[in-house]
Amino acid sequence: MKTNIQFIKMPTSESMTIFAKKKLDKLSKKYHWIIKAEVFYKLEKDPKGKGKICEIQLSLNGPRIFASSSEPSFEGATDKTIRDLRKQLKKRKKEIIPHS
Numbered sequence: 001m002k003t004n005i006q007f008i009k010m011p012t013s014e015s016m017t018i019f020a021k022k023k024l025d026k027l028s029k030k031y032h033w034i035i036k037a038e039v040f041y042k043l044e045k046d047p048k049g050k051g052k053i054c055e056i057q058l059s060l061n062g063p064r065i066f067a068s069s070s071e072p073s074f075e076g077a078t079d080k081t082i083r084d085l086r087k088q089l090k091k092r093k094k095e096i097i098p099h100s
Helices: 014-030 072-094
Strands: 002-008 033-044 052-060 063-070
Touching: 002 014, 014 033, 014 072, 052 072, 063 072
Parallel strands: 002 033
Antiparallel strands: 033 052, 052 063
């Protein structure tokens, strides 16, 4: 799986890049049909303390899968986004009909 990580309106973070790749590698081992992952980290001002946003778009056969979350930390936002993607991937896996 090819992974592209972008930091929008904020400095790049090597630790977040490693964290995201580690999580996505784990996901791609279970769902080997994931072709590519696009990860976007954004920092927005939020009076509730959240505002660290992680958006992930997965390319696979058929429509792309997308999830986004805003949390107090980028690690938390990444975890929540991956959980949402995992739910969508489970649904997609049920829809795939094996060809003989």
